[in-house]
Amino acid sequence: MFNKVLIANRGEIELRIVRACHELGVKTVAIFSEADRNALHVRMSDESYCVGPPQSARSYLNIPNIVSAAEVAGVDAIHPGYGFLSERENFAEICASHGFKFIGPPAPVIALMGDKASAKKRMAEAGIPVIPGSGIITTVAEAKAFCASAGYPVLIKATAGGGGKGMRIVGREADLAAGLESASGEAQAAFGDGRVYVEKLLVKPRHIEVQVLADEFGHTIHVGERDCSVQKPGHQKLLEEAPAPRLQPEVREQLCAAAVRATRATDYANAGTLEFLVTDDGNFYFMEMNTRIQVEHPVTEAVYGIDLVRWQIRIAAGERLAVRQEDLKPRGHAIECRINAEDADNKFAPAAGRLGTVLLPGGPGIRIDTHIHAGADVPPYYDSLLAKIIAHDRNRPSAIARMRRALSETEIRGVATTLAVHERILESPSFAGAHTHVTWLREEVLQPPAA
């Protein structure tokens, strides 16, 4: 097992990794920007190093400073968390060349899956259904030709993208050129890579993803699926649950089997998630693979009783994954609500400031993953996630009731939060009936149809 691990991240996920390390007897090293000097993730780690000014590009994405901190601290391994450098193959390579074990899959797999267009191609070759789509678009004419044959509406996506950035929906040919330029510009700014591709836009699909785990000896398992259909306009997830409700058992089986097949086909190691879009007719289409731990991993942990982050560390340390597929049986239902510092009534505009009172829920079946506390600063430089509340109970209606109970106990003052919009989601009859899909939140909750 490692002696010391550096966590190249911040906020709640850094804490999550620190906790897994401490339970394994591994010492932890945090990095922080000047804006996070008093952050909880710094206080909970055994050592910490300031790596730059507040801007992410100069701190949490500052590879030289981060790797130098790892050298100075004498760590064995680096855990990248999610976002930031977690899916940059050059970071994984640099860690390796400096003698640090990168806690994640090998760099070539990160590269393959990080290029969304090439990942799709590879999956199609492995016999996994994919959404009809183009290659990287170099001219508007190319895009027009694809859209003419696939049919509108289409979705323009950034090949280096994630988290909903660099995406544009285009309903007709007249808007195509403007959509391409806008998506490409956003992608260039967010990821440093403005290349885009185009996909057919499916009608009200559900976003269902499969968690996979593989050790470095080739033993690969799936840990069930999650439904992440409740998304803000802009495709960012807001609420996730496991198992996916109202999913035919055959479709679930095929999805999970496809995920394992795809993972094995890429010589994968460590944790990963394959994202699919599932239509009402039971068809599913590969969308992308995330070669890292995901924000919503706690719902899988609740339902399967498995510690994914601890397995990430153990797998990277060379241990065999001692979990057999046949032993994994889901128990009950879990829901996660992302409490963000955002004003849901104002297009989810991010809020920043200093928190006042913070009262977090508890009791049976409630888990909180958060870095916030009363008096904490919410800096404007990073993503707006404040806390994840996870409710687990024996079935979905009970989990919904438990989450409503937990939300009613929760108080976070000082910035606008998404607490209220979660309450609206959970009291909605169509959510109770599991009728969600990727545009459900906008259509049914934010702009409900006239009575």
Added chain:
Amino acid sequence: MDFVQKRLPALCEAFAQTPLMRLRVTTAEASVTLEKSATHSPVAYVGTIVEPRRQLRPHDYVPDPEPGRAITTVAADVVGVFHSAPDLPEIGERVDADRVLGFIEALKVRTPVKAGIAGELVGQVAEEGQPVDFGETLFVVDGGPAEAARGDVSAVPAAEEIIEPPRL
């Protein structure tokens, strides 16, 4: 030693129960100082102050400036190991803004540390071979009386604002 093996554990236990923060015990055999660190509270409610875990290094002290003088702290802008320049000026010597006072070694690259303003080298805060992180104070340079340096008193902020206070 009899004191260390037999009496010290009991002494530590007793000390832990008291509200004292620091205790020195001197016997014929040994002198022992016992210290408590501030308690931590991971999820704090309103009113609780949490101290950071990071230990202050012995040289995290910056000398108080005289009011009205343009003091500059020379801070690290990369993470690495600090080394002083072979021709390091003496404390009190005058330096140019471009004078290299040392360098920070990181990933086999040496980044020079320059004085930044012309003036007198007042202090060296970082020790030779000390690991430093971003923003850590390395040197203090006295740029002279503010009026003489700038010709405009109002443009120079008060010395308290220029110096970064020692990090808690």
